[in-house]
Amino acid sequence: MKRPTIADIARRAGVSKGAVSYALNGQPGVSEATRQRIVAIAQEIGFNPNSAARALSGASARAVGLTLCRPARILGIEPWFMGLISGFEAELSARSYALTLQVVATPELEVEVYRRWWGERRIDGVIVTDLRENDIRIPVLQQLQLPAVVIGGPGETGEIAQIWSDDAGAITEAVRYLVALGHRRIARVSGLPGLLHTQARTRAFNDICTSLGLEATTVPSDYTGEEGSRATRRLLIDTERPTAIIYDNDVMAVAGLAVAQEMGLTVPGDLSIVAWDDSPLCSLVHPPLTALSRDIAEYGAHAARELLATIDGKQVTNVEAGPAQLTPRGSTAPPR
Amino acid sequence: MKRPTIADIARRAGVSKGAVSYALNGQPGVSEATRQRIVAIAQEIGFNPNSAARALSGASARAVGLTLCRPARILGIEPWFMGLISGFEAELSARSYALTLQVVATPELEVEVYRRWWGERRIDGVIVTDLRENDIRIPVLQQLQLPAVVIGGPGETGEIAQIWSDDAGAITEAVRYLVALGHRRIARVSGLPGLLHTQARTRAFNDICTSLGLEATTVPSDYTGEEGSRATRRLLIDTERPTAIIYDNDVMAVAGLAVAQEMGLTVPGDLSIVAWDDSPLCSLVHPPLTALSRDIAEYGAHAARELLATIDGKQVTNVEAGPAQLTPRGSTAPPR
DNA sequence: AGAATTTACTGAACCGGGTAAGTTGTGGAG
């Protein structure tokens, strides 16, 4: 089956290629009557502009890129990324932008992917996740002048817009809640220590614990279930074991719950659990997990909107999305 | 920063654009010495061919498409798709193909996306998942002559290659295992009834149960945790409740486990649970779930290889991937 | 040695849109 082109439309409408281009793009230069005739023909023969031709003639590629930099085995079960992707998609497909995905192993490879995409003119912009300290991706994006939006921060990104949520406020709320229930020994199992938002959370956790006169124990982990289990086991074998643990993601929280059950501890009787980021996973297990809920899809949609605005040349500024809300469920209670 | 083009390379090497193209693509028509000189210059200035220009001049777009047709809320926690994506990526990025993703709500919209992608010449082929009975996507793909590979089946797909695994064998093994443990009342919570592989599993489940003289109870569900919980509750309130349940995915199995615990039943003492598809989720919960394991990433890699072969014009045939292997864990035991 | 073939290129057309510059035709102002 042959793909229809603007030349086909031009022939059928008895006008030139140029007129068809003006008509379909809402440019001035054709009469309203002609425009409608052309649009009708385009509809009829099912015309879609060849994205390659469009991109080649200086216009945008109508695609944005996303790199996922996590070990493959964890990508599968982290609801976070899929939530983000769903959110992006909602915005992108509404403006018929495509989403190009690439799974990479290291930030260095991520930079290479950006360079290649830029060279290939394959995408108009990228969404950057997991901002790190002195992130090597930022200078490259600035050098290439590739439109970008960073999720996670706040951090040093120069002109590049950022989206983050008030993690400090959220963890403070969670700790206050646990203290109000009567907990005095609260621990935290964190995500990858290299990520800026992990550091911000750790700082805030230390601050609130200090101000409440509690000891702040943070065990660094990596978002995987395995590491979450290990960290939990290490915390629970202690004679002075914590009565509540806050986990930096839902997967580790679920893993922690399993470890507690396996060790014969009841949740929430012997141990209260709070998960950061609420996915259906949290309501799925027994008991359902108290969580710091954010609308991750909305978070992604927000990022996509910012990115499209950047691509359109609009000035965008850093945005703070709403903070995570504490959603109490069955995994938190006063300690025995 | 200006993107380097083959014209830049040609100027620096003192040859024509055509020669550069031949040299970089390994085509005959340039001497080995010239080729090396050109390749060296390309390396040095960090040249990447403009994908739009390449796609426009008849060559491939070097991209494949994948549509995800599931409600957004479940996409997040289903490890299946992310596993597939990881697998695709491993193959695709090795051959520097991009993966373009789109989340859609219905198969009808999926067809529209295929048509648009084809019209835009954005992709060279698509990977089709969740094959249905009389799938409306198949005739469209045939009409457009869009290279495709179908995951899930077997079914009627004409010339389009399929990849599936021996679900009948796997479920037979699972049932036999449960019967060997002493179970006589085995139920199954299935995935979406419209999908061909769900139907194949139901058929096989009925067959083996009949041949062993057991009653075959299948409760249709939709892969979500919520529906999995509901189905499980319905099964367990029965006076003649089953002593073992097989779930069509891991998410429903985890939800089922939570329901059992919530109802005061012990797993595996009062109820044995088998999950279809093994993700880290299964080993994460307590007790860890006995699962029918498949290497989903390898499954995806396989599909990507087949698709790339199809795009290259090679004749591909239907492939049966290895069957799922029963991995016994703590959720199965003889009934009390 | 001369013809035939091969090698190593060059030049130009082409893909399908976008768009600046040029060309009509029409109506209104002077």
Place this chain on the structure above:
DNA sequence: CTCCACAACTTACCCGGTTCAGTAAATTCT
């Protein structure tokens, strides 16, 4: 009645690769 402004187009070139036809030089064959 002429001149000008403007709408409504057309023409032609651009984007950056691929590819085919053509060409000069080098090599092989008779």
